[in-house]
Amino acid sequence: MKKMWKVAASAVLAVSLLAGCGNTGTNTGSAGEDAGVSEGGAAKSVTLKMFIAQPRFKEQYDSYIADFTKKIKEEKNIDLKVQLEMPNPDNAPQILKTRLASNDAPDIFGLHAINEIPSFYKAGYLEDLSDQPFVGKLMDSVKPAVTIDDKVVAVPLETLSWGYLYNKQIFTDLGLTPPTTLSEMKAVVEKLKQNDVTPFLLSYKESWIPQLFLPLAAGAMINTENTDFINRMNKDEGSFSEMKSMFEIIDLVNANGTDRALETGGDDGAAAFAQGKAAMWIQGPWYAETILASNPDFEFGVAPLPINDNPDATLINLSVSTSLAVSPSSSNKEVAIDFINYILDDEASNNFFQSVKFNPLATVHTYESYPWVNDATEYVKAGKSYQDPSIPQAVKDEVGKALQSYFAGQMSQDEVLQALDKSWRDYNKVNK
Amino acid sequence: MLQSGYKKYMSLLAFVGPAFILYFIFLMLPTLGGMYYSITDWNGLNRDYEFIGFGNFVEALREDPDFIKSLLFTMKYVIVMVVLQNVFALFLAVLIESKMRSKGFFRTIFFMPNMISMIISAFIWTFVFTQVLPQLAQMTSLLSFLDQSWLGDPNISFFSIILVSLWNGVGYMMIIYLAGLQGVPQSLKEAAIIDGANPFQSFFHITLPMITHAITICLFLTLNGAFKVFDTVYGLTGGGPGRSTQVITMNIYEEAFSNNFRYGYASAKSVILFVIILIFTFIQVSVMKKREVES
Numbered sequence: 001m002k003k004m005w006k007v008a009a010s011a012v013l014a015v016s017l018l019a020g021c022g023n024t025g026t027n028t029g030s031a032g033e034d035a036g037v038s039e040g041g042a043a044k045s046v047t048l049k050m051f052i053a054q055p056r057f058k059e060q061y062d063s064y065i066a067d068f069t070k071k072i073k074e075e076k077n078i079d080l081k082v083q084l085e086m087p088n089p090d091n092a093p094q095i096l097k098t099r100l101a102s103n104d105a106p107d108i109f110g111l112h113a114i115n116e117i118p119s120f121y122k123a124g125y126l127e128d129l130s131d132q133p134f135v136g137k138l139m140d141s142v143k144p145a146v147t148i149d150d151k152v153v154a155v156p157l158e159t160l161s162w163g164y165l166y167n168k169q170i171f172t173d174l175g176l177t178p179p180t181t182l183s184e185m186k187a188v189v190e191k192l193k194q195n196d197v198t199p200f201l202l203s204y205k206e207s208w209i210p211q212l213f214l215p216l217a218a219g220a221m222i223n224t225e226n227t228d229f230i231n232r233m234n235k236d237e238g239s240f241s242e243m244k245s246m247f248e249i250i251d252l253v254n255a256n257g258t259d260r261a262l263e264t265g266g267d268d269g270a271a272a273f274a275q276g277k278a279a280m281w282i283q284g285p286w287y288a289e290t291i292l293a294s295n296p297d298f299e300f301g302v303a304p305l306p307i308n309d310n311p312d313a314t315l316i317n318l319s320v321s322t323s324l325a326v327s328p329s330s331s332n333k334e335v336a337i338d339f340i341n342y343i344l345d346d347e348a349s350n351n352f353f354q355s356v357k358f359n360p361l362a363t364v365h366t367y368e369s370y371p372w373v374n375d376a377t378e379y380v381k382a383g384k385s386y387q388d389p390s391i392p393q394a395v396k397d398e399v400g401k402a403l404q405s406y407f408a409g410q411m412s413q414d415e416v417l418q419a420l421d422k423s424w425r426d427y428n429k430v431n432k
Numbered sequence: 433m434l435q436s437g438y439k440k441y442m443s444l445l446a447f448v449g450p451a452f453i454l455y456f457i458f459l460m461l462p463t464l465g466g467m468y469y470s471i472t473d474w475n476g477l478n479r480d481y482e483f484i485g486f487g488n489f490v491e492a493l494r495e496d497p498d499f500i501k502s503l504l505f506t507m508k509y510v511i512v513m514v515v516l517q518n519v520f521a522l523f524l525a526v527l528i529e530s531k532m533r534s535k536g537f538f539r540t541i542f543f544m545p546n547m548i549s550m551i552i553s554a555f556i557w558t559f560v561f562t563q564v565l566p567q568l569a570q571m572t573s574l575l576s577f578l579d580q581s582w583l584g585d586p587n588i589s590f591f592s593i594i595l596v597s598l599w600n601g602v603g604y605m606m607i608i609y610l611a612g613l614q615g616v617p618q619s620l621k622e623a624a625i626i627d628g629a630n631p632f633q634s635f636f637h638i639t640l641p642m643i644t645h646a647i648t649i650c651l652f653l654t655l656n657g658a659f660k661v662f663d664t665v666y667g668l669t670g671g672g673p674g675r676s677t678q679v680i681t682m683n684i685y686e687e688a689f690s691n692n693f694r695y696g697y698a699s700a701k702s703v704i705l706f707v708i709i710l711i712f713t714f715i716q717v718s719v720m721k722k723r724e725v726e727s
Contacts, residue, residue, distance in 0.1 A: 123478050207670070392692070408586060410676060
């Protein structure tokens, strides 16, 4: 018992010591800043806080920010100090929200364009950047993703163009080309089966993977025959029963896939795909690195998923994920906006985007990208793409789980559609 | 007299104070905060929110089939876990206690899984379930019953979850029972043997009543832990397929951090869980306390 108290007491002491350290640390920090300002005239000292949840690109960001610091010192005589915070992407949204809610907003922060801009905009956490020079450089296909109420509120960094992945080796060996209609897809599936190749790789353990069907199927339909679907759903007037035909492709994939779908996660799936266990995988090119790690010589392509017999509905999904926004409460807004513009700087931006392997998204980007990106870009250039529909996150989560249950035989098609309708209604109720 | 009483309080405060302050700041305040948010419709992001009284609670209990389903699933898990975990732990403890030689070895072996972080052991077992067992099944036809969809089939995955939870949790309870068994006076057992009691009679009439305090603690811990289970299920099935193995804590997590970010509503669900655990443990402790005997 005595020992335990000793342990407890020393723990308390240790904690208070740490706390003490923390305090003195921040004190000296602010003292330094004050000194910088009071020097006056010579150089203004500014500290920018940035919050970008991409720790895997820390080096690239660090060097890019260093370039910017140099530039701003030369041009505006500002001593810029940047506190770059790079939390783990899994809990980053939580941390960011806590910071925003407690009035401790970073000057610049990264967020997901499709999923997060609407709610952040509504809560008033995004600065209007419409009249900044970078806006003019953005490609037309990308701009709508960072625009809300006709205002551009963020600069996009990562774009994704995806449909499904296919094994180029298998396709060339059998003389196949990516199908453009559902009937053609059925023919391809038959041909693959005749040659003892499993047509589809199924990896449904993580619910976000079956979830991918919704943006693909719904997105294609919204862009062809059901253009006002999202608006009507947001007004409680639509229903997913209009989208029932999406089960045609889902059933086709489910019926012709690999075994143990509900036990295969994304990484296992990438490894199996790289080993040629199936010809196609409903997945985006964001798994490129994992696939190539498991088989460096593997060749795969990106193609749009046909959902019905209208070839115009066979489209690539073009989505914008990580984007940078400026907080309206920032005390150094000018410098922050300078940095936002520097992201698409005429000279520096090209190298930066290439070094972090993001896809080109502005007129200033002229570098050569990966073959699978080129595949997708060709479709995009031919106008065969659509903007990732802004389906509420709650509905996306629901569809993943519902399609898992559908695959396990626990839910019927109608039950899946009803569950989706309900989750969208709930979303409307909460976000009215 | 007064002086010494004052002194007693001071020394009590001096000892309890530091721990209590930390406990208050890091546990009590957030808990109270959560209870406060449970009567609001805060979404975790907006600066303003409204009070909606008990609306969240009514919605959770009346209009949320997923919540009720996860609650029932958790109940099923709790019942199976509390029974099996204690039976196995007591059984192992008695076995080990009766062995004279390799006591330390077996104690360590059975306690070992408890030292591995739950989420890590969940991942280890995921590998076992999805890779090792199917391949074993392929090797010999004798083991072909191992070729199951351990984590993919909602009917089987419940047992997979129970298996991993037991593997992880039994060791700790076993240690508590071992300590209890060692406290049973040898003289009582000898007296029973002289009176002609067989080992079973001596176990049920001497040992069991004498270790009721250990049973109280173990039941309390298992009951509490089983209601709050999260990491095992999260690591093994993620609540899937669909929501078929979703436990109540995962339902709360989903509500707060992934669905509609309804912090207020999720807080209300947490409060419901808290009340359920409170009632169950209160009943359990008060029933068991009555049955404890002093040696």
